[in-house]
Amino acid sequence: MKKRIIALLLAATMLVSLTACGTKKDAEKDTTEGTTTEETTGEDTTAEDTTEKVDFSVGMVTDTGGVNDQSFNQSAWEGLQNLQKNTGADISYLESTQETDYAPNLDKQVDEGKNLIWGIGFAMADAIITAAETNPDVNFAIIDNAYETTPANVTGVMFRAQEPSFVVGYIAGLTSKTGKVGFVGGMKGNIIDQFEYGYRAGVDYAAKELGKEITVDVQYAESFSDSAKGKAIATKMFSSDCDIVFHAAGGVGVGVIEAAKEAGKFAIGVDRDQAYLAPENVLTSALKLVNVAVELVSTEALNGTQIGGQTYNYGLAEDAVGIPEENPNMDPAIYDKAMEVEQLIKDGTIVPPYNADTYGK
Template structure:
């Protein structure tokens, strides 16, 4: 009897050992599976992931990338202040991400520093080009934001009743210049068609995150006679739209269709779909294509900028005329300015 019991115990122990071996094999399989994952992460600028603007649009692009590509995984980290950039980039690199996105030109230095320390990781940045100094493992992404800005400027001039409109920028720089001067040129172009003078009040919030500041500036513009204000200021623009709603005037949104923020008070939006670029370039990287060392530029021809197809507050005749302007930009008949110099030349 004792021999039988001993034999049974030996058999059970062997079974348990086999069970442990089986569990170990599954763990290894999981490890092999995780290696097939392509992890991509983005670090926001100080506007945050819910800025109703380009950070949010970029995150939507990564979510779409994950949804449409088997094995793709996406995540993000928010930066509350500029000092978070380097720390957050370190965190996503340590997390095993193969492609790391920095959202916004303010992250340009942090991206180059991180890329230099991690040559085996691919990086991409929205709204920045390093030109011929682009590191081999970094990709720049730029937009011809002057194109949709010209279009919404044209819309503003064709819609204004006071012949005075406004522009509120976040922080002055090459990127926001595209919006400002494209918009001013669009207003000027339509004013010439109409045979009237239309002025553009331009102010900067010196922030991309302070919605209350955007609201205060917009309130002053509306009280001084502007009936339409276009913003290119990230989360600051949420305040601009709130001011338009309270004053019963019009705001023009940016980056995404922002009509949902104030359906009766958003005239249209200058779309800059960073989601399109982020998804496309992430897919290229995952496919093994070389994306580093260069800059991708997106505009009307790439269907990455424009205005929404539905603009319930816009006169249909104005929309039709604006699409004709869009066609002229596409075929090169109109080349919207992107800075002060090209704006001055455009006006001649």
């Protein structure tokens, strides 16, 4: 997996002719309540720095999970940081603490003259459309949303999250000793459905292979930021015989992982490799490489490619989702089986469900 990720990043790097040896961040805090701005100049005064600054700037607006959510917002920001390292582009972010921050944060990025503005998360779909209609000369992009009709200055980025979710569900099913596992979602919706039903189908696949019943306890936190609620839900699951809980809940998932650590059970991370949050209690993670997608799409825009009016879709076949290569808490034999399942998904033999209608078919 690491080799594939590196290959993707190298592909992005080859698209540009500039190299970077170092960057310097100039962080400034916005006095507007509920927002934080971090701007980076792409310049470094050290003698070793040969980066040339390019006339291209990218802004990013987080959803309510915040830039340090240990999940997809943080991954998106890491993608922009890598873009700056490789190209010298200016980058910045604004943090949203509530949904009413979306529109003013997008407006501020427009006012600052950004060439491309990212909205992170499907919850920003309406705000992005409104901003795009108001500012037809500005390019916008959004993670985890596809529009029926995509405006010429909007780019959607989607991931087939049901694919890595199926794989970690399969792993959970093969690993569980109690025959009961859990799933904690943030808020019900099309995107989280991919995680839930992909995971449930993977557990079912393992149960069929083992010839036994494995149940999945599913609960939603109705939040992507309330880690205390995530911890409370997962703690109850663990006390009710679940020995593995997968979360797709942004910052809520930090609480899920804390609960696993306290209970001496396993959690499955999401979006990024979250093993560092509890090295002995994270079984694996369902990777959704938002950082790779953000860097690739932003690089295309920087190079003058028309990215608007379309939706990019990434999955296992594009090596943009999967599980970490290193999984010290996983039985190596189970890892090998999971890699076989990944290949079956890539070649179309297994088609993981992405919602209730496709589940069980």
